[in-house]
Structure formats: C-alpha cells, structure tokens
Amino acid sequence: MRFDVVTLFPEMIMTAASYGITGRAQERGIVGLSAWNPRDYTTDRHRTVDDRPYGGGPGMVMKYQPLHDALTAAKQAGFGSVKVVYLSPQGKPITQALLTEALKLQQLILVAGRYEGVDERFVELDCDDEWSIGDYVISGGELAALVVIDAITRLLPGALGDEESAQQDSHVNGLLDCPHFTRPEQVDGKAVPDVLLSGNHADINRWRMKQALGKTWQKRPDLLRKKELTAEQEKLLKEFVNQVELN
Numbered sequence: 167m168r169f170d171v172v173t174l175f176p177e178m179i180m181t182a183a184s185y186g187i188t189g190r191a192q193e194r195g196i197v198g199l200s201a202w203n204p205r206d207y208t209t210d211r212h213r214t215v216d217d218r219p220y221g222g223g224p225g226m227v228m229k230y231q232p233l234h235d236a237l238t239a240a241k242q243a244g245f246g247s248v249k250v251v252y253l254s255p256q257g258k259p260i261t262q263a264l265l266t267e268a269l270k271l272q273q274l275i276l277v278a279g280r281y282e283g284v285d286e287r288f289v290e291l292d293c294d295d296e297w298s299i300g301d302y303v304i305s306g307g308e309l310a311a312l313v314v315i316d317a318i319t320r321l322l323p324g325a326l327g328d329e330e331s332a333q334q335d336s337h338v339n340g341l342l343d344c345p346h347f348t349r350p351e352q353v354d355g356k357a358v359p360d361v362l363l364s365g366n367h368a369d370i371n372r373w374r375m376k377q378a379l380g381k382t383w384q385k386r387p388d389l390l391r392k393k394e395l396t397a398e399q400e401k402l403l404k405e406f407v408n409q410v411e412l413n
Contacts (some may be wrong), residue, residue, distance in 0.1 A: 167271065167322060168198040170240040171311045172233060173278040174215065176201030178308050188316055191325045199315070202240045204232035216281050217267035225282035233288045237275065246272030250294045253314070257296030264297070265317050275368040276314060296327065304413030328391055342386060346376035380406030 171179045179201045183189065191197045205213040209231070216226040242250060249271050251257075258264070268274055277293065289296065298393070299310045319325050347358045361373045379402055382389050395403065 167196070167269070167318070168200075168244050168273045169315050169318075170199075170244065170273065170275045171201045171235045171278060171308070171315075172240060172275065173203065173306075173308055173311070174203060174205065174280055175202055175278075175306070175308055175393070176203050179278075179311060180184075182312050183315055186316075188319050191319045194324060196322050196324050197315075197319055200240070200243060202236040204228070206235045207232045207235035210277070219282065221281075228279060228284040228288075230285040230288050233277070233284060234292055237277065237292055240275050241273075244273035244275075248273040248275060249293060250275045250277065251314075252284070252289050252296045253298070253310040254283065254295040254296050255298050255301065255303050257298035259301075260297050260314065260317075262298055265314070266321060268318055269321055274314075274318070276307070276311040280306045280312050281403055320329055340389060341378045342382045342389070344374040345383065372402070376402040376406050379403040383407065405408065 176200045180199070183199055184192070188197070188199075192199055204215045208214055209402055215231070216228050219225070219227045234287075237250065241250075247270065249268070251274065253276055277288075297310075297314070299313050304310070347362060351358045351363070359373065361369050363371070375398075379390075379395075379399055383403060383406065
C-alpha cells in the first residue's frame with residue numbers, strides 16, 4: 167500500500183514515519199510513503215501558499231492551486247485504487263472500521279491543512295472524504311496523517327511481528343482490549359491473575375473476554391450499546407459487573 171501526504175512540512179512526516187512499525191514496514195516494502203509540499207508547486211518567487219480569507223476574519227487560508235497541483239503530482243506517482251482524504255476537525259470520526267475499509271485501497275493520499283484551513287473549493291473538487299482524529303483542534307494535519315498511517319500500517323500483513331497482535335487490539339471487535347501483564351509476578355503486592363499462570367488456554371480466553379467486556383463497560387459504555395453481545399458475552403459481563411459491585 168502507498169501513502170502520500172500533501173503537507174507544508176514533508177520532513178516532519180518522513181522523519182516521524184521512519185521509526186517503529188511504519189519504519190520497518192517501509193524497509194520491508196510493505197508500504198511506500200512520499201510527501202508533497204505545495205510550496206514546490208507555486209508560481210511566484212515568494213512560493214506563496216496562503217492568502218487572506220474573503221469576507222475578512224483572522225488568519226490565512228491555503229490557496230487552491232498549489233494544493234491541487236501537489237495532489238495531482240501525488241496521484242500521478244501512484245497506481246490502482248486511490249482515495250484523497252482531507253484531515254480536518256470537521257471530518258467524520260476515524261474508527262477501526264473506517265481504517266479497515268481503507269485496506270482495500272492501493273493508494274491513500276492524506277492532505278494536511280494548516281492556518282485557518284484550505285480553500286473550500288479544494289475540499290469539494292479534489293477530496294473524496296474528510297476524516298477527523300477527534301473533536302479538538304491541532305495546529306495542522308501532519309500529526310493526524312501520521313496517526314492514520316500508523317493505524318493502517320499495523321493492519322497490513324507482515325507489518326507486525328505477530329499477525330495476531332492487531333486482531334487483539336482495542337476496538338477491533340467493538341470492545342476495549344483486556345489487561346496485559348508481564349514479569350515479575352508481583353509488583354508492590356499486586357500479583358498477576360492466577361488464571362494467566364494456569365496454562366489453561368480456554369480459561370485464559372474466557373478471562374480475557376470477561377475483562378474486555380468489563381473494561382468497556384467501565385470506560386466506554388457507549389461502545390457496548392452499539393454491540394450485539396452473544397449469550398456467553400452477556401453472561402461474562404454480568405459476572406464482571408457483579409464482582410465489581412461486591413467489591
């Protein structure tokens with residue numbers, strides 16, 4: 167899969183994405199990544215990419231032409247199925263399901279805005295979708311682009327050391343992840359749950375599902391309201407709730 171980012175700060179994207187899972191995925195040829203600076207597609211000697219907003223108001227707005235030309239170059243460098251996404255606080259919330267759907271693409275182009283935003287005609291004419299990482303505002307779309315790249319990359323075959331890791335993450339099955347423990351067995355009097363030391367994989371899986379259901383009930387009950395639980399999951403959640411209420 168290929169990622170392209172239209173950004174005024176290409177070094178920020180390329181440097182940050184060279185670490186960890188995304189860095190290793192690039193080394194293995196699992197993903198490709200390029201950044202495209204709208205300043206490289208300006209037509210004046212000052213390399214102007216922004217201008218004052220029509221109607222007045224604070225801040226500056228990114229101009230249509232440099233964005234459009236940078237995006238065109240990114241498309242020409244790619245292949246196959248492509249989607250152009252503008253990252254903005256006005257976009258649809260990014261979910262695990264949305265990221266999984268993006269795996270069908272061969273090229274994902276992410277547009278990182280700056281200043282007060284981009285000319286609306288660019289969003290309407292050139293972008294296929296708008297995505298948001300949350301109901302808050304950050305200084306630009308670069309950090310959001312890196313979040314998207316990392317989240318999708320870890321879903322690609324071969325990107326993780328263990329293929330099952332991504333399938334056990336929070337939100338993959340509509341629930342939060344269960345708690346995890348490692349050595350030593352005791353930390354300040356708190357012990358690893360006995361079931362995890364038992365070697366009984368059926369009991370361990372049952373415990374993990376109960377904890378995932380319980381943690382979701384405690385921290386994100388809104389997710390439970392959207393999920394249809396099996397009879398076994400209903401039973402496990404009830405056990406968890408009763409244990410909490412007893413304590």
